[in-house]
Amino acid sequence: MAIIPKRCEMPVQDAAVRAHNFNEVALGYTVEMAVAEAGRCLNCKNKPCVEGCPVNIAIPDFITKVKQGDFEGAYSVISMSSSLPAVCGRVCPQESQCESKCTLGIKFEPVAIGRLERFVADRHNECGLDNDLLPAPNGHKVAVIGSGPSGLTCAGDLAKKGYKVTVFEALHVAGGVLVYGIPEFRLPKKIVAKEVDALKRYGVDIQTNVVIGKTLTIDDLFDQGYEGVFIGSGAGLPNFMGIPGESLKGVYSANEFLTRSNLMKAYAADSHTPIMHAKRVAVIGGGNVAMDAARTALRLGAEHVYIIYRRSMEELPARREEVEHAEEEGIEFKILNNPVEILGYRNPNDRRDPKNGFVTGIRVIKCRLGEPDERGRRRPVEIPGSEYEIPVDCVIMSIGTSPNPLIKNTTAGLEVNRRGGIVVEENTGKTSRDAVWAGGDAVTGAATVILAMGAGKTAARAIDNYISGKK
Amino acid sequence: MYKIIKKRVLNPTVTMMDIYAPLIANKGRAGQFIILRVDDDGERIPLTIAGCDKSTGTVKIIFQVVGATTMALNAKAEGESICDFVGPLGCPTKTDGIKRVCIVGGGVGCAIALPVAQEFASLGAEVHSVVGFRNKDLVILEEEFNACSDKLIIVTDDGSYGRQGVVTAPLKELLESGEQYDEVIAIGPVIMMKFVVETVKPFGVPVTVSMNPIMIDGTGMCGGCRLTVGGKTKFACVDGPDFNGYEVDFDEAMERSTMYADFERREREEGCNLFKKEMK
Numbered sequence: 001m002a003i004i005p006k007r008c009e010m011p012v013q014d015a016a017v018r019a020h021n022f023n024e025v026a027l028g029y030t031v032e033m034a035v036a037e038a039g040r041c042l043n044c045k046n047k048p049c050v051e052g053c054p055v056n057i058a059i060p061d062f063i064t065k066v067k068q069g070d071f072e073g074a075y076s077v078i079s080m081s082s083s084l085p086a087v088c089g090r091v092c093p094q095e096s097q098c099e100s101k102c103t104l105g106i107k108f109e110p111v112a113i114g115r116l117e118r119f120v121a122d123r124h125n126e127c128g129l130d131n132d133l134l135p136a137p138n139g140h141k142v143a144v145i146g147s148g149p150s151g152l153t154c155a156g157d158l159a160k161k162g163y164k165v166t167v168f169e170a171l172h173v174a175g176g177v178l179v180y181g182i183p184e185f186r187l188p189k190k191i192v193a194k195e196v197d198a199l200k201r202y203g204v205d206i207q208t209n210v211v212i213g214k215t216l217t218i219d220d221l222f223d224q225g226y227e228g229v230f231i232g233s234g235a236g237l238p239n240f241m242g243i244p245g246e247s248l249k250g251v252y253s254a255n256e257f258l259t260r261s262n263l264m265k266a267y268a269a270d271s272h273t274p275i276m277h278a279k280r281v282a283v284i285g286g287g288n289v290a291m292d293a294a295r296t297a298l299r300l301g302a303e304h305v306y307i308i309y310r311r312s313m314e315e316l317p318a319r320r321e322e323v324e325h326a327e328e329e330g331i332e333f334k335i336l337n338n339p340v341e342i343l344g345y346r347n348p349n350d351r352r353d354p355k356n357g358f359v360t361g362i363r364v365i366k367c368r369l370g371e372p373d374e375r376g377r378r379r380p381v382e383i384p385g386s387e388y389e390i391p392v393d394c395v396i397m398s399i400g401t402s403p404n405p406l407i408k409n410t411t412a413g414l415e416v417n418r419r420g421g422i423v424v425e426e427n428t429g430k431t432s433r434d435a436v437w438a439g440g441d442a443v444t445g446a447a448t449v450i451l452a453m454g455a456g457k458t459a460a461r462a463i464d465n466y467i468s469g470k471k
Numbered sequence: 472m473y474k475i476i477k478k479r480v481l482n483p484t485v486t487m488m489d490i491y492a493p494l495i496a497n498k499g500r501a502g503q504f505i506i507l508r509v510d511d512d513g514e515r516i517p518l519t520i521a522g523c524d525k526s527t528g529t530v531k532i533i534f535q536v537v538g539a540t541t542m543a544l545n546a547k548a549e550g551e552s553i554c555d556f557v558g559p560l561g562c563p564t565k566t567d568g569i570k571r572v573c574i575v576g577g578g579v580g581c582a583i584a585l586p587v588a589q590e591f592a593s594l595g596a597e598v599h600s601v602v603g604f605r606n607k608d609l610v611i612l613e614e615e616f617n618a619c620s621d622k623l624i625i626v627t628d629d630g631s632y633g634r635q636g637v638v639t640a641p642l643k644e645l646l647e648s649g650e651q652y653d654e655v656i657a658i659g660p661v662i663m664m665k666f667v668v669e670t671v672k673p674f675g676v677p678v679t680v681s682m683n684p685i686m687i688d689g690t691g692m693c694g695g696c697r698l699t700v701g702g703k704t705k706f707a708c709v710d711g712p713d714f715n716g717y718e719v720d721f722d723e724a725m726e727r728s729t730m731y732a733d734f735e736r737r738e739r740e741e742g743c744n745l746f747k748k749e750m751k
């Protein structure tokens with residue numbers, strides 16, 4: 001059989017059109033495309049792709065089913081290892097995971113595993129049959145804190161084993177970053193809602209508007225008869241750089257900007273939540289969060305959106321597809337640039353001028369790449385005297401997060417590391433506190449959906465072992 | 472859904488409601504707040520907990536009708552429900568070691584100040600309250616303040632009730648007359664809090680202020696509520712809302728609060744128009 005060197009392209013909305021709407025960018029494979037792409041898989045013996053997957057999905061097996069046209073069969077294979085294939089197929093950094101290991105990829109383009117995963121999940125969501133057989137209740141109660149991918153997965157796995165699971169979520173909707181962070185054009189909210197509905201059908205009780213550490217403490221949960229608690233509370237508080245001008249009007253954290261747009265629907269014309277519709281926007285940072293903020297700003301009507309990143313294109317931590325899509329849409333990359341000050345308007349003659357305090361620009365310094373740091377990424381070194389100004393009216397900080405101390409401060413005996421992340425045993429997710437497990441960004445710091453999902457699965461297994469082994 | 476158990480109009484623009492939220496009623500303390508959404512597509516807004524009743528499971532809120540969301544809330548009747556109600560958020564007011572306290576409240580800030588005054592009174596502290604309003608019609612909670620204060624001074628801008636003037640004048644007199652306070656607590660418009668700090672400064676008494684920046688999540692996730700306090704960035708929803716008045720950058724806070732002034736005005740006008748249409 002002849003090898004097809006190039007992967008089958010996935011249809012996308014035209015860049016010029018999608019830059020002005022919030023509809024999904026990538027449109028997904030058709031049946032023909034999926035079968036053709038699946039046909040490229042060599043079905044090699046050592047299956048390196050499986051190693052590359054953080055949750056070890058039996059990738060060649062599901063691809064074989066696709067090749068055979070057995071899409072439901074493919075879905076069953078994926079479901080054995082993953083709870084959120086429609087999400088992961090869209091947002092996983094496949095190029096640095098499964099696809100980076102693909103044997104075909106040594107000489108040619110790797111099999112488009114992510115696109116196939118997405119196809120299988122979407123196909124199932126459209127026409128698959130859900131197995132709604134409710135498990136027999138086993139009489140045990142478990143509490144899950146946070147409804148991001150780690151919490152949803154942990155809740156789902158336990159509910160399927162008959163546990164009575166309650167998910168406590170601080171916000172007014174469930175989904176975590178999947179609803180308030182990642183925009184509609186990359187992950188339609190109806191996909192997340194579908195996952196949440198499926199959990200409800202399994203009897204999971206989702207209590208929104210409950211902040212653990214405030215409304216209830218972990219000790220309260222034990223008093224209420226929960227036998228185990230999983231903490232999946234996410235990455236936490238946004239960082240700022242500490243440069244002058246960060247309090248000016250028009251400076252956002254990416255979390256705030258995206259929350260206003262996604263969660264509060266500020267992008268819709270009739271929304272009651274305000275958001276700035278800036279003409280020139282600077283986004284600081286180079287991760288997925290920065291790409292999402294930049295592309296959201298563009299869709300809100302910006303004429304120029306700059307990504308300001310202190311390393312080079314090679315080091316950009318965002319998914320490659322997002323960087324490509326951003327470039328196609330006209331996002332301008334100011335790489336090897338680091339902000340030193342945000343500039344604002346001040347009318348010297350009129351303290352009441354309504355324009356006072358709004359952003360007018362950002363001063364940046366050029367960098368070059370120096371020696372690699374401990375993680376092997378080359379360190380940016382500022383070039384003295386190279387500062388210049390870029391006129392902008394909005395600046396979005398997307399430079400990472402620090403753990404939220406809320407749960408730690410209200411839970412005696414819960415150990416955290418120097419950075420504030422919850423300390424857990426690697427194989428179980430067990431914390432230093434009896435009957436409490438944790439996983440996802442709350443443990444690792446900002447990471448990925450698949451790792452959070454995997455941590456939820458690991459903890460669900462450990463919680464089941466613990467509770468079923470008690471008597 | 473969270474049911475409105477009781478609704479009482481305090482003055483033409485200030486309304487009090489008891490909301491059924493037993494979990495919050497169990498935990499809420501003076502100085503903390505809740506965040507609510509009136510309807511499914513509504514904005515999230517913070518309001519201070521003006522009291523909790525564990526026996527009825529209700530949380531009291533007192534709000535001034537200033538814009539679209541507070542208008543929508545005010546349009547709800549007793550027995551109706553609101554969509555979301557989450558809390559208690561923020562840190563409770565610190566009361567440790569305070570035996571004599573002067574509470575200074577301005578306008579609807581008095582609603583936020585009342586539970587703090589009540590808390591001190593219940594702990595046996597001597598409470599002096601200085602509360603200010605624009606005019607007689609806007610005076611609220613006089614009876615309640617009277618009940619928990621050892622001394623109560625009411626001022627109005629136009630002198631139509633109580634003393635004429637702003638709150639800083641009687642505050643200064645109290646301090647000059649030799650009253651020794653362990654702490655002054657100021658709650659009201661940012662500009663008022665700024666002047667209270669300036670008034671108290673020469674007397675060397677600690678001042679706590681309760682800040683009210685624009686918020687969304689109220690859990691520390693967005694950073695929209697940030698303030699500069701002692702030169703450092705603080706999130707009012709998790710680190711506050713109470714801060715050391717000598718360290719807060721008030722000018723910056725005032726400026727930041729006007730970020731969406733245009734949008735808010737449009738929303739308010741639309742809200743009014745809608746309301747008028749419904750009345751016809």
Ligand SMILES: Cc1cc2nc3c(=O)[nH]c(=O)nc-3n(C[C@H](O)[C@H](O)[C@H](O)COP(=O)(O)OP(=O)(O)OC[C@H]3O[C@@H](n4cnc5c(N)ncnc54)[C@H](O)[C@@H]3O)c2cc1C
Nearest residue numbers: 146148149150170176177181212234440441447448449452
């Ligand atoms: C804008 C953006 C884009 C991203 N893009 C990608 C991508 O393309 N690919 C990828 O793999 N990853 C991406 N990520 C990262 C990924 O979304 C996260 O790693 C993942 O969501 C972490 O899941 P989690 O379950 O740990 O927490 P989260 O998804 O953060 O969910 C935590 C939930 O817990 C709730 N919570 C917090 N504290 C409490 C409390 N005290 N009580 C009750 N509830 C609480 C929160 O409100 C939240 O809903 C992105 C992240 C962001 C912000």
Ligand SMILES: Cc1cc2nc3c(=O)[nH]c(=O)nc-3n(C[C@H](O)[C@H](O)[C@H](O)COP(=O)(O)OP(=O)(O)OC[C@H]3O[C@@H](n4cnc5c(N)ncnc54)[C@H](O)[C@@H]3O)c2cc1C
Nearest residue numbers: 516517518519533534535538539540541683684685686735
């Ligand atoms: C911790 C805290 C406690 C508060 N307690 C009370 C209280 O007990 N009683 C009371 O009447 N008011 C209180 N406020 C103020 C109250 O939240 C605002 O009046 C309300 O949000 C106005 O919403 P609106 O849509 O009706 O008006 P808008 O027209 O939207 O705004 C009017 C004013 O409210 C401010 N505001 C708007 N949206 C928000 C928001 N999401 N968060 C904070 N401020 C906002 C604006 O800066 C503006 O000055 C408190 C604010 C905070 C931060």
Ligand code: FES
Nearest residue numbers: 689691693694708
């Ligand atoms: S309101 Fe979002 S961090 Fe305080």
